[in-house]
Amino acid sequence: MPKLIDCVAAVSFDLDGTIIDTAPDLGAAANMMLVMLGGRPLPDDRIPALVGAGIDEFVKRVLAQSGVTPDARLQETSATLFRDLYEQRVFRLSRIYPGVMMTLHTLRAAGLTLCCVTNKERKFAQPLLEIAGISGFFASVLCPERPEDRKPSPSLLYAACRQAEIEPLDMLLVGDSRADIEAAHAAGCRVVAVDYGYHRGQPLEELRPDAIVSNLKEIMELSVRPRSGTRALRAIP
Numbered sequence: 001m002p003k004l005i006d007c008v009a010a011v012s013f014d015l016d017g018t019i020i021d022t023a024p025d026l027g028a029a030a031n032m033m034l035v036m037l038g039g040r041p042l043p044d045d046r047i048p049a050l051v052g053a054g055i056d057e058f059v060k061r062v063l064a065q066s067g068v069t070p071d072a073r074l075q076e077t078s079a080t081l082f083r084d085l086y087e088q089r090v091f092r093l094s095r096i097y098p099g100v101m102m103t104l105h106t107l108r109a110a111g112l113t114l115c116c117v118t119n120k121e122r123k124f125a126q127p128l129l130e131i132a133g134i135s136g137f138f139a140s141v142l143c144p145e146r147p148e149d150r151k152p153s154p155s156l157l158y159a160a161c162r163q164a165e166i167e168p169l170d171m172l173l174v175g176d177s178r179a180d181i182e183a184a185h186a187a188g189c190r191v192v193a194v195d196y197g198y199h200r201g202q203p204l205e206e207l208r209p210d211a212i213v214s215n216l217k218e219i220m221e222l223s224v225r226p227r228s229g230t231r232a233l234r235a236i237p
């Protein structure tokens with residue numbers, strides 16, 4: 001069976017929970033926010049399950065976990081405060097996951113186009129990749145400009161395919177969450193899930209990714225059954 005990596009022209013990586021463990025800095029900023037609002041900090045191990053649907057939702061979940069049901073005004077004040085705090089600390093405690101650097105080097109050397117496809121706002125994603133020293137690997141970084149473009153919408157993946165000038169079937173997405181797998185399926189891309197990210201206890205097998213790995217470098221060894229029939233030339237809207 002051919003190797004998966006030989007069947008694609010580009011690889012898109014999810015950011016939080018896939019290439020960088022961002023929960024420590026997200027948690028630090030969230031806890032500073034709670035304390036400044038007069039609340040109590042959350043235990044670190046409660047943070048990862050709250051990540052994945054953008055900052056407004058993360059702040060809403062943090063407030064809910066601390067026992068607050070915010071009205072619209074408190075939600076807005078909290079989200080603004082959180083953004084200010086997080087902006088100052090996107091890569092202080094966060095760490096690149098094992099196997100990521102080697103995988104990015106190997107895939108790039110193999111001639112594949114690499115993209116980052118994240119629900120994180122560009123204002124945080126771009127500096128995070130730069131400070132972490134990995135922004136140079138990515139031909140493009142796709143972030144949602146509108147809430148409706150967030151994964152599980154396929155729109156960021158379509159944009160990545162358009163920029164790489166490839167069809168969705170020639171794109172592999174590597175991600176840690178339900179939103180990643182559903183976005184890839186909706187776009188018609190191949191998808192590999194990592195089992196170490198922020199998938200909130202969701203059994204990833206049920207979502208039927210092409211494969212599940214525990215370290216990114218395993219994607220180099222994965223084999224795939226070629227898709228049968230004519231290649232699905234799905235038009236990118």
Ligand SMILES: O=C(O)COP(=O)(O)O
Pocket residue numbers: 014015016017051052053054055058117118119120121151
């Ligand atoms: O910022 C988030 O909520 C999630 O970002 P991700 O898509 O890179 O996991």
Ligand SMILES: [Mg+2]
Pocket residue numbers: 014015016017018052175176177197198
């Ligand atoms: Mg993620």
